[in-house]
Amino acid sequence: MPVELVIYDCDGTLIDTETVYAEVTLAMCHEVGLTSWTVEDYWSNLVGIPLADGFKIIEKALGRPLPADFEEKAEAGVAARLAGEARALPGVRQAVSRISAARCVASSTTLEPLRHNLTLAGLIDLFDPHVFSASQVPRGKPEPDVFLFAAAQMGVVPERCLVLEDSVPGVLAARAAGMRVAGFVGAAHDKAGMRQHLTGAGAAIVLDGYEEWPRTVAALGA
Known part of the structure; x- marks a missing residue:
């Protein structure tokens, strides 16, 4: 079935942000005793x-319970780091631009920081205004809500959507939405382990980088 819409996760899929989130979050966890x-x-x-x-x-x-200001401090810490470190993953712009299907972003990150991070990484023009967040729906991943919302906003039925995801909750959400899904391990901490987890969650294929992405989209839509 032809792919009419490609839906991209953001953190760890378009932008190499997960390392920053991990370092900031872990430091704060240690501060509160974890x-x-x-x-x-x-x-x-x-x-x-x-x-x-x-x-x-x-x-x-x-x-x-965590301190009342934990979330505020975490977001501020991540934002400060990303202001100087946010980078698109290698080959994103070239690969995304070569795919003729419609495209959008559907991420667990709240909408304002999501758009800001895409801007910092120089990718907002590729997707604007089609940037969607789990903060716009009742339930986050692994529930399918954000992907179904994105597809509805784009006017495409789930069966004609293809999702690119770097996490097990994201793959599970895409599968629950009735969409095809490919996994991505280009920014993963443990590439071999994550490849296995994404495949086990239902990813049709798992990619190491964007060089093979346009061919993969064509093959999955054949």
């Missing part, structure tokens, strides 16, 4: 889901 958490805990538990859901997981691991 010293046992490592980068592996971050990648296993928090990647791909809305920030608010991630904080609930941290609170459960910590065994008590």
Whole structure:
């Protein structure tokens, strides 16, 4: 079935931001007493889901509520780092521009920071105004809401959508939406392990980089 719409996740898929999120979040977790958490805990538990859901997981691991200003400090810390470090992943612009299908972004990041990060990375012009966030729907990934919302806004049925995702919750959300999905490990902390997890979650194929992306879209839409 032809692909009419390609839906892109953002963090770790278009922009190499997950390392920054991990470093800032882990430092703050350690400050509040969750010293046992490592980068592996971050990648296993928090990647791909809305920030608010991630904080609930941290609170459960910590065994008590987080400080009232935890979210504000986390967002400020990430924003300060990304102001100087946000970069598009190699080959994104060239690959995305070569694909004739419509495109949009559907991310777990709240809308204002999402648009800001895309701007910092020099990618907003590729997608504007078609940038959608889980903050616009009732439930975040792994629920399908943000992908179904994006498809509806773009006027394309789910069966003709293809999603590119770097996280298990994102792949599960795309599959639950009835969409085809490819995995991406170009920015992953553990590429081999993440490849296995994405395939197990239902990704039709897993890519190491954008060089092969236009051919993959054509093949999956054949």
